[in-house]
Every structure is written in structure tokens, then in C-alpha cells.
Amino acid sequence: MTLAAEAAPQGPAETSSVPPANTPSLVGLTRAGMAEALREIGTPEREIRMRVAQLWHWIYFQGAREFDVMLNVSKTMRQKLAEHFTLARPEVVEEQVSTDGTRKWLIRMPPVDRLDKGAEVECVYIPESDRGTLCVSSQVGCTLNCTFCHTGTQKLVRNLTTQEIVSQLIAAREMLGDFPGLTPPDNGLIPSGEGVRAVSNIVFMGMGEPLYNFENVRDAVEILSDGDGLSLSKRRITVSTSGVVPEIERLGAEAGAALAISLHAVRDDLRDKLVPLNKKYPIKQLLQACRDYPGASNARRITFEYVMLKGVNDSPAEARELVRLLKGIPAKINLIPFNPWPGAPYECSSWDTIEKFSDIVFNAGYASPVRTPRGRDILAACGQLKSETEKLRARARLAALD
Template sequence: MIVSVAETAAPAAHAAMPKPSLVGRTRSGLAEALNEIGVPEKERRMRVGQLWNWIYHYGVRDFAAMTTIGKGLRAALAERFSLDLPEVTAEQVSTDGTRKWLIRMAPTGPRDRGAEIECVYIPEMDRGTLCVSSQVGCTLTCTFCHTGTQRLVRNLTTEEIVAQLMVARDRLGDFPNRSAPDGAFVPNDGGRFVSNIVFMGMGEPLYNFDGVRDAIEVITDNEGLSLGRRRITVSTSGVVPQIGPLGAEMGTMLAISLHAVRDELRNELVPLNRKYPIAELLEACRSYPGLSNAKRITFEYVMLKGVNDSDAEARELVRLLKGIPAKINLIPFNPWPGTRYECSDWDRIERFSEIVFRAGYASPVRTPRGRDILAACGQLKSETEKLSARARLMLDQDETAAAAQAAH
């Protein structure tokens, strides 16, 4: 069930634009904001540090709470800017604790409703993982992926990527002096609720390279959100030219959405393979900066019944990855409305995993999470769009009826 937490009807065409938010901005972005309100250049670095601490360490939502900043500057900031987070328009909580949010970004113009994306929080005993999106929709058309059925609208900005983590920490009570909601995973080692981030939500991260890179700079800054780079994984469907720069400029963990061991099949499942076939992709992986047994690449392999789950394909997978420090994530397919694929039988998945494991590779089978809350990527957005469409239709019908009554 989708719990709507915001009005679904479109806003008035001429509604006032909200003040720009400082949440999600880089240090240089905060400096630009201070410049706009006339803060002298020699003072900006100190003020940026103060804003950074209040926004990213404490997660404050009101300039008045920034007690280390003078009242005059606080008033000037509040007049020109806000500390608003994107709007959560729908929220689902699974029986296993997984939380899924549909997040509406601030509008970019008077007739813009604001782009909507998905963000998922997965609590586990030893970690809390946040799955974030990098695009609105997706530029790729992977046939097993629900998001692949949704057209690409645009890249998310750096601020919009960072804001997903801010929304999650805000709703989980994951800032200092905030309480956690009932049912939330509570770390027992003094850690944070969100301890890991995976760029595995909507979109292809390496087609939004600059936005993702700058967001990671904000997220890993030790004076703010302070997540280690090895706790961040960027997943790609195989944008080969950007894999090396990803390692050199971001230093994160790498995940590859492989899903097939033959070009013919991968061309179908992951059409990007026609541009960057398996051999080129694996060569880029072998030269990934910092690659070692301590920094292995994760290869994601969705298990599709009768498509890519044979013993022969398991053995070929082992052969292809020879010499690459790797972990192989076997993912039971999560069906979504309209798909032609089915999940492999459990005994077939276990047999596939056994072959890979005996060859010396860790091959965990990812435990399906949140299946009761439309866990397939893109489903919450699609279902909410249907609700929004119905709401707009009802609004149009009400306006038509009112106009007809007025005419009489």
C-alpha cells in the first residue's frame, strides 16, 4: 500500500517559486550564496564552515537554530534562502523494515510540478544501506528493469542527490538529538542509521558523472555527513570510458550490472552492451584504480528463469572474471507488472551459487527485501503517477462541474 504524504494534484500554474535551498550545496555553492547576500570574501570561508556544520552534521531546518552565527546574518540568509528538503510525496514501510520514499524535487519553474525520484533505505544487522537515484527516469532500456520502461527526464543535480541522504537521515532520526521512529534499525555500536550508500536507484550514475562526483565530495566530507568512500558503491551498466575516471576521481567501490556472459544475450538484457561489449567492459574493470582483494568489484547478476541461470553460464562467468578481484552478487529477479521474465527457482539459484563459490568467488544471494512495497526500482513512481493522474482527473472534473453550475 502506498501512503500518500502530500497533495497529489498539480500546483497552481502561477504559484510563487520557493526560496532556493542551501541543502545539498557544495562548499563553493555555499560561498556563492554568501556572496549573493554581500558577505565579504575574507569572511566567507569561516561562514561556509559554520553553515556546513549546521546543515550537514546537525541537519538543522531553521537558520534561527544556527546559534554560532550572528542574528543579522541569520536574518539575511532566511530572507534569501531556505533549508528545505525535497518533499516526500509517498512513503512505504515493508514488514522487513525496508523504507521506500517517493521524493519530489523543488520545481524549476512556475509550471513545473517538480521531478519525482525514488530512494530506498534497507536496514540490516550490521549496516543501514541507502539506495539513491542519479537520474529522473533512465537513459538505458534494460529489459528486465522497471525503471528502463520510464523515459529519461533529466539528470539530478548534485544538490538533489545529496538531498536524498538528508531526507533519509531526517526521517530516520539520524541526526544528533533526533529520535528514531518506531521500527527503525538502531545501531548498537554508536554508528549512524545510514552507514552505506549505493548508487543503484533510478538512472545510470556514469551518465551523470559530474553530479555524482560532486555529491560524493559532499557526502564524504569529514566535517559534515562523513561517510567513507569505501562505504559508497557506484553501480554502472557498463559505461566503459567513465569507469577509470570513477576510480581516479571518486575512489568509491565499483559494481557492474553484468547479468549475462554472452554478448548476444547481454545485448538483449542490457542494450548498452552493443556499444561496450563484455570484453571491453571487463578490461576496464581489470584496470580500475585501486583494485585489490581489499577493494573488490561487485558483479551483479540477476537470476532469470531459463534465460541466464544454467550451469554452463555459471562456469563461463567464472572463466570471464578470472584474475579480477571480485564478488558476485546473485539477485533473485523481482517481478514487476508487465515483465516477461520470471525469477529462477531457488534450487537453481543455489546450484549456480555453488559453482561460483567452488571456483573461489564469494557469491552471496541477495535476500529479497521489501517485496510487499513494490520493491522493483521504479514501481513506486509508476503507481504514484497513476494516483496523481486520477487526482488531476478528479480536479479537472470538479472544475468542469463548477463551471457548468456557474453558467446556469
């Protein structure tokens, strides 16, 4: 059956049934997850494929918040869905808007089980004139302890589910008025115009190491790139890793996302300090995994991220060594001015130093853009994300003492 195979659309149903507390949301589920949810409420097997297609369109393309608006779904089915499920999104606890238009949201997820108190993560929206990039989180906290990264100072709480990862985009698109019928906010730059989407790119560069949550990240990429729903090109979905070598080939083969490597050093002794994961997977192993990455080509280059730390990794000799190491890899190098945070042990390289480093890399034939810091004033720039959970709990404790 097709989406239009049922009786002519009826008016909005009076779905007065109120689902009980902790009713699961369908937002963020995979197609298989939706199919299983429908089976659990007794949907005939012959209808499952059609029902999933209907829900998929309304949830991911239309951004529906209520089952009542699904007018190509029968009234009886809408009522049944409303009795057993919701279309709830995570709660946007706080929004901060930078002077440059960058937006940072603190998002609270509902508990996944009775032991979970609900995860809180940060995601960031970076607008430009012709695109908008959403930086999503894959874990609550992080295990990597990279010494230049604020997020790394927070302990790992847990992995985010596929549903929680996808829900970050759903929440962001609602906040930006990026679903049909919604109005964009009038404060700050948001790309607009015919054929321009407020969110056109996704980067897994928020909280956590994506490849330590591989299955959920892989399934999230599938939902994000599904052409019948959110419809983001896999070329515009980038997964950044600090170097979990065994999962890199799987990422290319099973997800097909663009790859970014958080490199930051050209010698193992230094990278061991900056990115402790290097002790397990040293530079030679990491770069070989990049050479073998499925789909890598001059048209789909691997991005190497290199944070510029004053007097640590920013010499001309290190720029030349970087070029030597990357020989034969279709690559571009993003040079990232260090973004300070309270108590940070490093300083940013001078602009003159960064330009000299960039010139050496560029003259060797590699694109070497210097990433313009965005959202520094709201601690939303690269390496600055850290969940507000601890801060909010501290405030609650202080309030309890008053």
C-alpha cells in the same frame, strides 16, 4: 577565523523575515556552491571560508532546519541568510514500510527552473542489524531499457542535480531520526546503538544510470563523504553502472567510490537483449575497464550484479563462463533473485538453480552471496523502482473527470 571566533553565542534570533517564493535552499550544495551563494549576498571574501565551515557543520552534521539554531553565527548574519536562502528539504510525498522493515519514499524535488514542474523519484532504505543502506536515484526515469528492470520502462525526464541527490540522504536521515536530537520512528527495524548510524551505506542503484550523470554524482559523493559533515566512508558508497565504459576510470580517479557492475549475462548476444547498452560497450570492453579501475584490489573488490532469470542466464555452463570472464579481476558476485513486477517478461530462477550457480562461483574462489529480496511487497526490491509520477497524474486526471 574558527567556528568559535565570533562573540559568545546569543539566544535564538527573531528572524521574522520571510524569504520570497522560490528562494534557493542551501541544503545539498557543495562547499564551492555555498561559497558562491554567500558571495552573491555580499559576504566579505575574508569571511567566506569560515561561513562555509559554519553552514556545513549545521546543515550536514547537525541537520539544522532553521538558521536561528546556528548560535555560533551572529544574529545579523543569521537574519541575512534567512532573507536570501532556506534550509528546505525535498517533500516526502509517500512512505511505504515493508513487512521486513524496508522503507520506500516517493520524494518530490522543488522545480529547478520555471520550466521544471519538480522531479519525483523513489529511494529505498534497507535496514540490517548492524547497518542501514540507502539506495538513491541519480536520474528521473532511465534511458537504458534493460528488459528485466521496471525502472527501465519509464522514460528519462532529466538528470538529478548534485543538490537533489544529496537531499535524498538528508530527507532519509530525518525520516529515520538519524540527526542529533531526533527520535527514530518506532515502526520497523532501524539499526541503533553506540557508534551505529541508521544510514551507514549509500548505493547509487535507484532510478537512472549514474554514469550518464557523472559530474553531479561525483560531486554528490564528495559531499556525502566529507568528514566534517555527513561523513560516510567512500568504501561504503557504491556506484552501480550498466557499463558506461568511458566514465568508469573517471569514477575511480575523481570520486573514489566503490564500483558495481550490472552484468547479468556472459555472452554479448544475450546481454544485448537484457542490457541494450551492451551493443555500444560489449562485455570485453567493460571487463577491461574493470581491470583498469583505479583503486581496485582484494581489499576493494568490484561487485558484479547478476540477476537470476529462469531458463535465460542461470545454467551451470554460464556460471563457469562467468568465472572465466572475471579471472584476474578482484571481484565478488552478487546473485540477485529476479524481483517480479506487473507485466514482467521473466520469472525468477528456482532456489535450487541459484544455489548450484552460487556453488560453482564460490568453489572458483569468488564470494557469491545470494541477495535476500527485500521490500518486494512494496515494489522496493532491486529492479522494481519506478516513480509514482505517472500513477499520481493518472489519479489527478480521473479526479478531474468526476
